[in-house]
Amino acid sequence: xxxxxxxxxxxxxxxxxxxxxxxxxxxxxxxxxxxxxxxxxxxxxxxxxxxxxxxxxxxxxxxxxxxxxxxxxxxxxxxxxxxxxxxxxxxxxxxxxxxxxxxxxxxxxxxxxxxxxxxxxxxxxxxxxxxxxxxxxxxxxxxxxxxxxxxxxxxxxxxxxxxxxxxxxxxxxxxxxxxxxxxxxxxxxxxxxxxxxxxxxxxxxxxxxxxxxxxxxxxxxxxxxxxxxxxxxxxxxxxxxxxxxxxxxxxxxxxxxxxxxxxxxxxxxxxxxxxxxxxxxxxxxxxxxxxxxxxxxxxxxxxxxxxxxxxxxxxxxxxxxxxxxxxxxxxxxxxxxxxxxxxxxxxxxxxxxxxxxxxxxxxxxxxxxxxxxxxxxxxxxxxxxxxxxxxxxxxxxxxxxxxxxxxxxxxxxxxxxxxxxxxxxxxxxxxxxxxxxxxxxxxxxxxxxxxxxxxxxxx
Amino acid sequence: xxxxxxxxxxxxxxxxxxxxxxxxxxxxxxxxxxxxxxxxxxxxxxxxxxxxxxxxxxxxxxxxxxxxxxxxxxxxxxxxxxxxxxxxxxxxxxxxxxxxxxxxxxxxxxxxxxxxxxxxxxxxxxxxxxxxxxxxxxxxxxxxxxxxxxxxxxxxxxxxxxxxxxxxxxxxxxxxxxxxxxxxxxxxxxxxxxxxxxxxxxxxxxxxxxxxxxxxxxxxxxxxxxxxxxxxxxxxxxxxxxxxxxxxxxxxxxxxxxxxxxxxxxxxxxxxxxxxxxxxxxxxxxxxxxxxxxxxxxxxxxxxxxxxxxxxxxxxxxxxxxxxxxxxxxxxxxxxxxxxxxxxxxxxxxxxxxxxxxxxxxxxxxxxxxxxxxxxxxxxxxxxxxxxxxxxxxxxxxxxxxxxxxxxxxxxxxxxxxxxxxxxxxxxxxxxxxxxxxxxxxxxxxxxxxxxxxxxxxx
Numbered sequence: 001x002x003x004x005x006x007x008x009x010x011x012x013x014x015x016x017x018x019x020x021x022x023x024x025x026x027x028x029x030x031x032x033x034x035x036x037x038x039x040x041x042x043x044x045x046x047x048x049x050x051x052x053x054x055x056x057x058x059x060x061x062x063x064x065x066x067x068x069x070x071x072x073x074x075x076x077x078x079x080x081x082x083x084x085x086x087x088x089x090x091x092x093x094x095x096x097x098x099x100x101x102x103x104x105x106x107x108x109x110x111x112x113x114x115x116x117x118x119x120x121x122x123x124x125x126x127x128x129x130x131x132x133x134x135x136x137x138x139x140x141x142x143x144x145x146x147x148x149x150x151x152x153x154x155x156x157x158x159x160x161x162x163x164x165x166x167x168x169x170x171x172x173x174x175x176x177x178x179x180x181x182x183x184x185x186x187x188x189x190x191x192x193x194x195x196x197x198x199x200x201x202x203x204x205x206x207x208x209x210x211x212x213x214x215x216x217x218x219x220x221x222x223x224x225x226x227x228x229x230x231x232x233x234x235x236x237x238x239x240x241x242x243x244x245x246x247x248x249x250x251x252x253x254x255x256x257x258x259x260x261x262x263x264x265x266x267x268x269x270x271x272x273x274x275x276x277x278x279x280x281x282x283x284x285x286x287x288x289x290x291x292x293x294x295x296x297x298x299x300x301x302x303x304x305x306x307x308x309x310x311x312x313x314x315x316x317x318x319x320x321x322x323x324x325x326x327x328x329x330x331x332x333x334x335x336x337x338x339x340x341x342x343x344x345x346x347x348x349x350x351x352x353x354x355x356x357x358x359x360x361x362x363x364x365x366x367x368x369x370x371x372x373x374x375x376x377x378x379x380x381x382x383x384x385x386x387x388x389x390x391x392x393x394x395x396x397x398x399x400x401x402x403x404x405x406x407x408x409x410x411x412x413x414x415x416x417x418x419x420x421x422x423x424x425x426x427x428x429x430x431x432x433x434x435x436x437x438x439x440x441x442x443x444x445x446x447x448x449x450x451x452x453x454x455x456x457x458x459x
Numbered sequence: 460x461x462x463x464x465x466x467x468x469x470x471x472x473x474x475x476x477x478x479x480x481x482x483x484x485x486x487x488x489x490x491x492x493x494x495x496x497x498x499x500x501x502x503x504x505x506x507x508x509x510x511x512x513x514x515x516x517x518x519x520x521x522x523x524x525x526x527x528x529x530x531x532x533x534x535x536x537x538x539x540x541x542x543x544x545x546x547x548x549x550x551x552x553x554x555x556x557x558x559x560x561x562x563x564x565x566x567x568x569x570x571x572x573x574x575x576x577x578x579x580x581x582x583x584x585x586x587x588x589x590x591x592x593x594x595x596x597x598x599x600x601x602x603x604x605x606x607x608x609x610x611x612x613x614x615x616x617x618x619x620x621x622x623x624x625x626x627x628x629x630x631x632x633x634x635x636x637x638x639x640x641x642x643x644x645x646x647x648x649x650x651x652x653x654x655x656x657x658x659x660x661x662x663x664x665x666x667x668x669x670x671x672x673x674x675x676x677x678x679x680x681x682x683x684x685x686x687x688x689x690x691x692x693x694x695x696x697x698x699x700x701x702x703x704x705x706x707x708x709x710x711x712x713x714x715x716x717x718x719x720x721x722x723x724x725x726x727x728x729x730x731x732x733x734x735x736x737x738x739x740x741x742x743x744x745x746x747x748x749x750x751x752x753x754x755x756x757x758x759x760x761x762x763x764x765x766x767x768x769x770x771x772x773x774x775x776x777x778x779x780x781x782x783x784x785x786x787x788x789x790x791x792x793x794x795x796x797x798x799x800x801x802x803x804x805x806x807x808x809x810x811x812x813x814x815x816x817x818x819x820x821x822x823x824x825x826x827x828x829x830x831x832x833x834x835x836x837x838x839x840x841x842x843x844x845x846x847x848x849x850x851x852x853x854x855x856x857x858x859x860x861x862x863x864x865x866x867x868x869x870x871x872x873x874x875x876x877x878x879x880x881x882x883x884x885x886x887x888x889x890x891x892x893x894x895x896x897x898x899x900x901x902x903x904x905x906x907x908x909x910x911x912x913x914x915x916x917x918x
Contacts, residue, residue, distance in 0.1 A: 002784030003508045003544060006532060009501030011545050014559065017497045026918035033847055035854030035872075037815065038476045042468030042578055043502065043534075043564060049462045065524035065534075067577075068568050073465060075502075075524075085462060086470050097857050100473065105502060105564070109527050118526075119501055130857050145847050149918045274837050275844040325461030352917075356496065378733050385734040388492055388604050395494030398556050398589050413494075458811075459485035459608045 008110065008118030014356075020121070022353045023338055023345075024103050027123040030146040031101035034138070036125055039100045041082035043107075047072040049081050053323050055186060055292040061108040063118075075107035079124045080293070080320065080333065087128055088326030096129030096329075117339055123312075126333030128321070133264060136297040136332050137271045139314060143301065143334050144277045147311070151350040157311065159277075160284035161268065161299040164315065166261035167237075167288065170246065173255055174233045175226065176207075182292055189288040191238060203231050238286045246285075268297060293317045297332070303344055311344060312336030360387050360394040361410035362419045365403045366426055376421045383419055383431070383446065391456025410436065419449075467569065467577030473815075479580070481812045482797055482804075483562055486582040489605040490560035493597070495584055498559045500541035506531040508540050512782050514645060514751040520567040522577075534566035537794065538583045539752070539779065546587055547785030555588030555788075576798055582771075585792030587780070592723060595756040595791050596730045598773060602760065602793050603736045606770070610809040616770065618736075619743035620727065620758040623774065625720035626696075626747065629705065632714055633692045634685065635666075641751055648747040650697060662690050697745040705744075727756060752776045756791070762803055770803060771795030819846050819853040820869035821878045824862045825885055835880045842878055842890070842905065850915025869895065878908075 005011060012020055028038070047064050054077065063075040076082060079102055087098060102124045110116050125142055127135040140159055147157055167188075168181055176184060187206050191199050208227045236249045243262045247254045254262075265283060272281050289298045296316030303311065314334030321329045345351045362384045366376035380396060387394035395413060397406045403420070410418050420432040420441075431449060434441040444452075464470060471479055487497070506523050513536065522534040535541060538561055546557060561583045569575045584601055586594040599618055606616060626647075627640055635643060646665050650658050667686045695708045702721045706713045713721075724742060731740050748757045755775030762770065773793030780788045804810045821843050825835035839855060846853035854872060856865045862879070869877050879891040879900075890908060893900040 001507075001511060001782070002547070003505050005544065006501060006503060006505060006526075006530070009503070011501070011548075012499040013545065013549070014496035014498055017499060020499075021497070029918060033850070033852040035817070035852070037473035038480070039473055040471040040476060040479075042465060042470070043566070044465060044468070044578075046462050046465060048460075052460060063524055063526070065522055067465075067522070068570065071465070085464065086472065088461070089470075090472070107502070111527060119503075132857070134857065141844060141847075146918065148848070149850065271840070274840050276841065276848065277844075323460070358494070381730070381733050382735065385600060385736075388600075389607070389735065391492070391608065393492040393494070398591070398593065459488060459605065 006118075007112035008116065010117065010119070018353045018356070019342065019351060020338065022351065023342060024121065024123075026146060026150060027101075027103055027336075030142060030149065031123075031125060034099075034125075034142040034145060036099045036101040036142070039083075039086065039102050040104065041076070041079070041086060041102075043105065044073045044075050045082060045085070047074040049085065049324075050074050050077060052081070053291075053293045053320060054078060054081065055290055057186065057290055058108070061110055063107045063109045076104065077106055077108050078291075078335065079104045079106070079122065080126075080317070080335075081324065083124070083126055083128075083333075084320050084324040084326070084331075087329075088321055088324055091321070091326055091329065097135065098126075098128040100128070101125045121338040123336040123338075124333060126331060128331040129329050130332075131318075131330045133268045133271060133297070135330075136268060136316060137275055139332055139334050140272065140281070140299060141275045141277055143312060143314070143336065144280050146336075147301065148277075148280070150345060151348065151352075152344070154279040156304060156344075156348060157280065157301055158304055159281045159299055159301050160287045161265070161281055161297065162283065162285045162287040163261050163265050163297050164289070164294045165296050166243075166246075166258065166265060167285065169255060169257035169261050170237050170250065171234070173250055173253055173258055174230050174237075176230065180210075185288050185292065186290050188234070188238065188286075189290045191286050191288075200231065200235065203234060204228075207231050207234075240285050241283070243283055264297070287313075289313055289315055293320045293323070295319055299334075301336075307347070308340050308344055311340050355414050357393075357414040357416070358395055358410075359392045359416050360384075360419055361406075361413065361415040361417075362387075362394060362396045362421075363403065363406040363410070364396075364400055364421045365406070366421065366423050368423055372423060372426060376423075376426050379421055379426070379431075379446070380419075383421075383450070386450055387453075390450075390453060391458075392453065465577075466571035467575065469576065469578070477812045477815070478801065478810060479797065481810065482801060483580065483582075485605060485609060486560075486562055486795075489601060489608065490582075490584060493558075493584075493601040493604060495558045495560040495601070498542075498545065498561050499563065500535070500538070500545060500561075502564065503532045503534050504541060504544070506533040508544065508783075509533050509536060511540070512750075512752045512779060513537060513540065514749055516645065516749055517567070520569055522566045522568045535563065536565055536567050537750075538563045538565070538581065539585075539776070539792065539794075540783065542583070542585060542587075542792075543779050543783040543785065543790075546788075547780055547783055550780070550785055550788065556594065557585075557587040559587070560584045580797040582795040582797075583792060585790060587790040588788050589791075590777075590789045592727050592730060592756070595727060595775060596734055598791050598793050599731065599740070599758060600734045600736055602771060602773070602795070603739050605795075606760065607736075607739070609804060610807065610811075611803070613738040615763060615803075615807060616739065616760055617763055618740045618758055618760050619746045620724070620740055620756065621742065621744045621746040622720050622724050622756050623748070623753045624755050625702075625705075625717065625724060626744065628714060628716035628720050629696050629709065630693070632709055632712055632717055633689045633696075635689065644747050644751065644753075645749050647693070647697065647745075648749045650745050650747075659690065659694065662693060663687075666690050666693075699744050700742070702742055723756070748772055748774055752779045752782070754778055758793075760795075766806075767799050767803055770799050814873050816852075816873040816875070817854055817869075818851045818875050819843075819878055820865070820872060820874040820876075821846075821853060821855045821880075822862065822865040822869070823855075823859055823880045824865070825880065825882050827882055831882065831885060835885050838880055838885070838890075838905070839878075842880075842909070845909055846912075849909075849912060850917070851912065 294315040295318045298315030300310040300313040316332040318330040362380045364376040364380040366372040384394045418434040430443045753774045754777045757774030759769040759772040775791040777789040821839045823835040823839040825831040843853045877893040889902045
């Protein structure tokens, strides 16, 4: 019976696994280097955990399941709710700020289609318990630290930064009702994926005639065109090239909330410069993020050519821990999927995946008579077992074919040294040690060879 | 809203994650050292994939889910069906033998109870496409290579080895019907968990009056007691201390199948001796393995004190690839869960988990006036950013408290060197570099310090 894999999932054959490990190892190394500690949680949680704050798109795409006790569970579509739960459980004993990272496997039940995965890996870094913009900068710095060391320059990628706080304040100033803000964010988030006309139309749909504009706005603009004017102001804001343009776009109606958010963005820019990544960063108020729980600075990294979806995204979410029943503790973080990153690194020729390698390949080539063959093989196995027991990597060929075939197999495994047991060596009670780089070969007694090696420490 | 974790799952806080990584890193290192290549597959497959050959216990404990297209899926309860599917997909292009390993996350919907996890990790190694007993030995050797280097001696653990081929041949010889063999294995597998009386009773239930004994057996023993005699012969076989006892237990009625299987076990023992792990291994015909698909050598590793469930288990499964629609290709492998292993290593004091560490901790202590404070912090951030950009690990304190508090924080992170920017250093345009082991401290210009460091290669 032949059963295919499920669409939208991936098989990692050894060559795919090497690429995957190259990416994940890089994420882990950079996280540790930047002072983050690793954590993980379960693959599934109670369904309702993801229905609280993850936003409509994620809730629609949940993989839900029921256990034998009839409990409603779901495969995690993102890590942040689990993080909030875990931190809340120990909030009084964890020293703050909490700097944690994770590389969870995540699931979204999208309809199978090209380029959309239903199962993927995501690098998550979060700083919890630190209000200052410095924490947002450290999250962005750590992200750039990885991307830059992976070989991506400021000509390849851009960190586009905005502020939910600024966006909310501007929308309020324009006259959008407080109660409809949350439902407007996913709409605004679609801007980059739509043409100018399509976006205007979508915005009209959500603003015009939907009574989302407050009365005081009517007073400002006159009853007939205040909603149209709101749409065009929202569009103008989202196209601003610098925070300095924003008071002008609002006709200098800027509230103290707007000015406070602008000051925060300016401070962020200054600190990003201090951390030496100003060239990677740009202000872009079209960055909204789809998720409902962001409260401050938000950002996404995009390839400058615009060929791919966002490489990663993140931001500040100061209310989430309280939303999950904990105290009011501020937080900021980032999530980067493995799929778009791999496509981009591959396109730029930056997938420097380490080759399979091996310290020793043990070759037995005695085929004159059965007894000699058996004896040579027995010696080969003893040497392999001894090398591995000492902590060295060693392999052999099950086929035990000709010397040249076995040497080829050793080369394919990128072997440093071959240990050869031929007829002559066997008679002399010796082995030949061949350095596969210098091609030099010398005969040694087995004991002499093994006692000359150091045992590797640890497992 | 406070939501608890799902019972039977684990949260990995950083200290738990360190233990988890210690175990998984060891598994990966030993696999590579023994010439295995890493692979992975999806967390879920089509439900029917696990209903074919995994055996009743696993099928009962499947976490099943339905996707939006109405497809029946299941979270993987074991890795072997996925492995068989993946190998079958590329069977003509993969050079044999295939030596692969994986560390999958697996799921079993057991009723939540103490010590039973519904989500766990398992180390899998498999050799596919090699008939000889050498492949079974290499699987067992690799298993012991890990356990021995983790610190477990032959006084702590034992590899208990038997043969499904031998068991089947003996059962046939005793008179058990061919068609009921498969359903008898899970019954026999329960022996270790039951008292002698309870096991006899269970066996009686499955043999007596159930017509599982063939007619020719009746002829041998006489009609009245042949079934009772079969039960006692099965029990005697399962308690044999050596393969040499088996012909006697069967009253020398041994068929050529029985003798062939005995010869194979003897050969296995010889080769295990050659590989230097004879002291870890013992013949134990009570080892059956619950899974339905085993066909040859089977084994389990147990703690000698008998405090824990099996640490791992494995064996030969020569028919599985064909069962999944592929060609007849032989295979042998092993699976080791993380949970029992961790309990055992902890009990023996062998969890040598590496501590968190850090190359540099950057400390700013200028609090005389605001300007100096700002300048020192700015310099600290520049140094941290530069160190991390060069590939070095560096951290700092968000609190920027007193020198002694920051030094304490640095020690808690196991820091090698502290970089200190105090008032005097700032005035001189220098930093103090303090070696945290020797406690020696010297002043350097920032540029001089940074240019003296080497950039780390790679990400």
